Amino acid sequence: MIARVTRLSPSLAAAALGLLAVVTGCRSTPPAPANVDWPINGGAGNARYSTLDRITRDNVRELEVAWTYESGDHFTASEMQSNPVVVDGRVYVTTPTLQIVALDAVTGKELWKYDPSGGSGPRTRFRHRGVAVHADRVLVTWRNFLIALDRKTGVPIPGFGVNGRVDLREGLGLPADRVSVSASTPGVVFEDLYILPASVPETLPGTPGYIRAFDWKTGQQRWVFHSIPLPGEFGYDTWPADAHQLAGGANAWAGLTLDPALGYVFAATGSASFDFYGTTRKGDNLFADCVLALDARTGKRVWHFQGVRHDIWDWDFPSPPSLVTVTHEGRRIEAVAQTTKYGDTFVLDRRSGQSLFPIEDRPAPQGAVDGEYPAATQPRPLKPPPFTRQGLSEDMLTTRTPAAHADVLRRFKAMRTGMFEPPSLQGTIVFPGFDGGAEWGGSAFDPGSGLLYVNANEMPWIVKLIPNDDTSLYVSKCASCHKADRTGTPAAPSLVGVGTRLSRDEIMTLVRQGTGRMPGFPDMGARNIGDVADFLITGKDKGRDPVFKSAPGYLKYRSDGESIFLDPDGYPAVTPPWGTLNAIDLNAGTIRWRIPLGEVPALAAQGLTNTGSDNYGGPIVTSTGLVFIAATNFDRKFRALDAGTGALLWETTLPAAGNATPSTYMVNGRQYVVIACGGGKNGAPSGSSVVAFALPVR
Numbered sequence: 001m002i003a004r005v006t007r008l009s010p011s012l013a014a015a016a017l018g019l020l021a022v023v024t025g026c027r028s029t030p031p032a033p034a035n036v037d038w039p040i041n042g043g044a045g046n047a048r049y050s051t052l053d054r055i056t057r058d059n060v061r062e063l064e065v066a067w068t069y070e071s072g073d074h075f076t077a078s079e080m081q082s083n084p085v086v087v088d089g090r091v092y093v094t095t096p097t098l099q100i101v102a103l104d105a106v107t108g109k110e111l112w113k114y115d116p117s118g119g120s121g122p123r124t125r126f127r128h129r130g131v132a133v134h135a136d137r138v139l140v141t142w143r144n145f146l147i148a149l150d151r152k153t154g155v156p157i158p159g160f161g162v163n164g165r166v167d168l169r170e171g172l173g174l175p176a177d178r179v180s181v182s183a184s185t186p187g188v189v190f191e192d193l194y195i196l197p198a199s200v201p202e203t204l205p206g207t208p209g210y211i212r213a214f215d216w217k218t219g220q221q222r223w224v225f226h227s228i229p230l231p232g233e234f235g236y237d238t239w240p241a242d243a244h245q246l247a248g249g250a251n252a253w254a255g256l257t258l259d260p261a262l263g264y265v266f267a268a269t270g271s272a273s274f275d276f277y278g279t280t281r282k283g284d285n286l287f288a289d290c291v292l293a294l295d296a297r298t299g300k301r302v303w304h305f306q307g308v309r310h311d312i313w314d315w316d317f318p319s320p321p322s323l324v325t326v327t328h329e330g331r332r333i334e335a336v337a338q339t340t341k342y343g344d345t346f347v348l349d350r351r352s353g354q355s356l357f358p359i360e361d362r363p364a365p366q367g368a369v370d371g372e373y374p375a376a377t378q379p380r381p382l383k384p385p386p387f388t389r390q391g392l393s394e395d396m397l398t399t400r401t402p403a404a405h406a407d408v409l410r411r412f413k414a415m416r417t418g419m420f421e422p423p424s425l426q427g428t429i430v431f432p433g434f435d436g437g438a439e440w441g442g443s444a445f446d447p448g449s450g451l452l453y454v455n456a457n458e459m460p461w462i463v464k465l466i467p468n469d470d471t472s473l474y475v476s477k478c479a480s481c482h483k484a485d486r487t488g489t490p491a492a493p494s495l496v497g498v499g500t501r502l503s504r505d506e507i508m509t510l511v512r513q514g515t516g517r518m519p520g521f522p523d524m525g526a527r528n529i530g531d532v533a534d535f536l537i538t539g540k541d542k543g544r545d546p547v548f549k550s551a552p553g554y555l556k557y558r559s560d561g562e563s564i565f566l567d568p569d570g571y572p573a574v575t576p577p578w579g580t581l582n583a584i585d586l587n588a589g590t591i592r593w594r595i596p597l598g599e600v601p602a603l604a605a606q607g608l609t610n611t612g613s614d615n616y617g618g619p620i621v622t623s624t625g626l627v628f629i630a631a632t633n634f635d636r637k638f639r640a641l642d643a644g645t646g647a648l649l650w651e652t653t654l655p656a657a658g659n660a661t662p663s664t665y666m667v668n669g670r671q672y673v674v675i676a677c678g679g680g681k682n683g684a685p686s687g688s689s690v691v692a693f694a695l696p697v698r
Helices: 010-024 402-413 470-477 504-513 526-538 546-550
Strands: 064-070 085-087 090-094 100-104 110-114 132-134 137-142 145-150 165-167 188-190 193-196 211-215 221-225 256-259 264-268 290-295 301-306 322-328 331-339 345-349 359-363 377-381 428-430 444-446 451-457 461-463 465-467 557-559 579-585 590-596 620-622 626-629 637-642 648-653 663-667 670-679 686-694
Touching (some): 085 132, 085 663, 090 686, 100 137, 132 188, 188 256, 193 256, 290 331, 322 444, 331 451, 345 377, 451 626, 504 526
Antiparallel strands (some): 064 686, 090 100, 100 110, 132 137, 137 145, 145 165, 193 211, 211 221, 256 264, 264 290, 322 331, 331 345, 359 377, 428 461, 451 579, 579 590, 637 648, 670 686
């Protein structure tokens, strides 16, 4: 491998050496050249590790803004989750409206910008995590298209697909009117293949989240892995017959991880649709909620591990596996580490999929709504211990004020709770919630110490099933203010005839974002919001239409929209910490340290500090013992911590929350750390900045 590296360009040689350090656990690498890239989304092996050593624990307090780029296209509730990719002195990143920009890595100057909508796209929220850069091109997804751009000019490459685009709806073997597919996270390049994950809706009939490989030069589809198996394929018997014709999901929405030495691509898949009521998919549902190892050349399954059987909690794996090398029982073992939304960590042998630590099948609660058949047992690792609290209990409820505690306790007693407690008609508390525990930002791994760094949310969420009709949805969300007959109250206007005053899109925006005294309901989901708008405009309840009830995929129950369990003042209904950063020792299977991550400024002003907060976006770790992480939603901080202890060494306030994973790179011997600042989560202000930090030039 070293012989090959010496023949590469300096930037690619540095990237290859970084991957070697991750894969082998070796930190003894030649001195870094003057220019070192961050050429892969999530870093080599999705380990988010860098050997760069210019910024250290001794000088990190001197970091200052090197440059700021402002795309200026943010809007209410927009987000910007892109992990910047850096190649040959250029930073490639996506903006809130999913424009692709190339920036000078030293100055932040915009070199080119490409708008895939042609300037006509609506201001729609995109959750998008960046691009892949390989050879002469930038590969990026937009809606249902995979696009190849010339990385020097930003112009579509004519020889790729049709005019630089491949329609991802094609090649799935499904009727065109059923398919809805994109990719929120870029894929990986292996030899002549671009291997791509998928983002698909969570409704029925659904689109299966197949993993596919395309020729990165031409866009031609080369192989497909059926994550919902076809007849005759392994795992087909874990679903009802012909489930692939109806079910969707089981998609690696969080991304993929490549081990080029083994020739394996690893995926962590999501839940199957519908998320919370699985009556149409009785069985364990392979390959949903699985860590998968596929042959990167052929797409054939090498091994799989299923973390949740028959998922009805949306507890899909939230990030791609991280390549790690650990010392286990006296041997160095190449493995993959997979964190979960519910706070467990699985450490699996990279070649076989066998767990390095014992896994216990534990009985799971039953007693679900009619038609539902939860799995009898669920796998739980005995090591490492959970990095979050699991299963909400009364002693965890908030004590912030007596009134808050009393209100939360009353509602708590009216709902069901507990690990793997099925969704219910009275409401089920899921803790950790649908945003984790661990989330899409991923983990960072230091091959020298064997520590895995993962940030986590500790906020309970509520899922409630209601009859699958529009009246029930309206009553659940709107009637308490606007009355069941829609005539309104002194505190809320009448909704009778609202369709003559507002368009459907305007009604949906008001429901999603709120206005005046009315809160927004973004977590209702697009389908529910659209159904409420249609009901208000037409007065007709399609859920009571016999034709609707006889359609494929009809379900007796639906979710009324998932929500965070909050106290009356809008703070999480549990005692702090509400967000944490954890250092997990993968050699010993223990937690080395755990600290609250973030604060809520309004509470800090009252003296309630160190609470932690909700956080989105992950950490990176460097060979000099630094962990860099932004992520915290309301205090907008970007922090550098001591990797050995978690002690805070440096922090700064960003223009908007850095709900993204940072990158680090070096140009002309100067090391930079760069972060996208998009905000927009859970009511936080939105932004559209990219900010790079570096040490002062002496």
